[in-house]
Amino acid sequence: MLSIVKRILGQIKNDKRSLGLLLFAPLLVLTLLYFILGNSNYVPQIATYDMSEKFITELQQNAGVIELNEKPEAKNYLEENGIDALIWKDSEGTHIELLEKNSKSATALKAIQDTNKVLQPSQSELLIEYVYETADDNQLDSLSYVFLGVISFFFVFILSGMSFVRERFGQTLERMLMTPISRMDIIGGYTFGYGLLSALQSVVIILFSVYVLHLHVEGSVSLCILVMILMAFSAVSVGALVSIFANNELQMVQFIPVVLIPQIFFSGLIPIDTIPFGLGNLCYFTPIYYGCTSLEMIMIQGKGFMEIWPWLVGSVLFIGVLFIVNVMALKKYRRL
Structure with missing residues (x-):
């Protein structure tokens, strides 16, 4: 058995490609995971319409804010301008429109929710809608x-x-x-x-x-x-x-x-x-x-x-x- 172990170790030692992949490929994948899935410094971009100055000021602590003079059509505006969320308020509550469910939308939604909790923890209902959402939400x-x-x-x-x-x-x-x-x-x-x-x-x-x-x-x-x-x-x-x-x-x-x-x-x-x-x-x-x-x-x-x-x-x-x-x-x- 010892001789088999020595032979296998000798083969691996002489096979530089196998040795390199065995030792360095996992390190490469883990390094990519660290950079890609680790803490992201991404700052969401959120467009607001008819929101209070107090809300906008607080939201700017967590996101980039664009103030609009008129409410645009959400789908085209979000796609063409690379905006993560569009938010406005009416008698029904605070409306939030996002393109689809992903980590960018989640970051933007969290920034809005955190702002809403600070200013109106029990008053304003958040009405969330996704432009691209599968019928079964599967x-x-x-x-x-x-x-x-x-x-x-x-x-x-x-x-x-x-x-x-x-x-x-x-x-x-x-x-x-x-x-x-x-x-x-x-x-x-x-x-x-x-x-x-x-x-x-x-x-x-x-x-x-x-x-x-x-x-x-x-x-x-x-x-x-x-x-x-x-x-x-x-x-x-x-x-x-x-x-x-x-x-x-x-x-x-x-x-x-x-x-x-x-x-x-x-x-x-x-x-x-x-x-x-x-x-x-x-x-x-x-x-x-x-x-x-x-x-x-x-x-x-x-x-x-x-x-x-x-x-x-x-x-x-x-x-x-x-x-x-x-x-x-x-x-x-x-x-x-």
């Missing part, structure tokens, strides 16, 4: 875009990455590289081949979620399918890139904590604006961000193609860049 419905995007991306990444590694392990890729076939043709063939299979998986996932699980979709199901297909091709491209630097299936799995887990933080599970130290800007380098943001706009907000096209373009550009990087990375095996 937790799965409210986060469906996150689960669909992350689950689909994860399985496609594993499928394509493992398949690429097996192709190399079986020397199929090496034999092709000995022929006049260009690196671009090889990457293109693999990407479109596995991409089409992954696209089929994406269609099945959306149709099953909507028509069997009855997940709420405010917008077009067809647009959801388009977004999922683009995410599938992105996942295939990421899997192909990672597989080039993995020598076996185990090493492919070892990349999951580094490649996939950090992307989950930018899937919409946490509002980007609330991530401190400017780390939210890292979302632009993760394909999951573009896909999940598009799904959120379609499924929760009911947006159409004209509203989500910038994120679709982002997904396409990501696929294109990864395609070029994968072609260049094959130089590791053959220089043309």
